[in-house]
Structures are given as C-alpha cells and as structure tokens.
Amino acid sequence: MFALLSYLLGKLVSGDDVRSHSAYLAASGDLANLERRMRHVEEEDRAYSMSF
Numbered sequence: 732m733f734a735l736l737s738y739l740l741g742k743l744v745s746g747d748d749v750r751s752h753s754a755y756l757a758a759s760g761d762l763a764n765l766e767r768r769m770r771h772v773e774e775e776d777r778a779y780s781m782s783f
Contacts, residue, residue: 752772759765 755772756765756768759768
C-alpha cells in the first residue's frame with residue numbers, strides 16, 4: 732500500500748520541475764540570493780492554494 736502511494740505521489744511531481752528548480756537554485760551567486768530563491772520556490776510555485 733505504501734509503495735503504491737509513494738509511486739502515485741512521485742508521478743505528481745514532474746521531473747522537469749525538479750530539474751528546473753535545481754538549476755534555478757544552483758544559479759544563485761551567494762547565500763543571500765540562494766535563500767531568496769528558496770523562499771520564492773516555496774512560496775510562489777504552488778500548484779494549489781488554500782484560502783481561509
């Protein structure tokens with residue numbers, strides 16, 4: 732059961748998205764830029780949003 736769930740969740744995350752995020756983060760010039768880019772990826776790049 733866990734293997735099936737893991738497989739299905741893995742299919743939701745596209746490999747292209749992971750590669751593009753990695754390239755975006757790797758292009759940072761310093762630690763401050765990396766932290767800013769990490770926040771951007773976490774906050775702005777969501778497939779869904781929950782409003783309360």
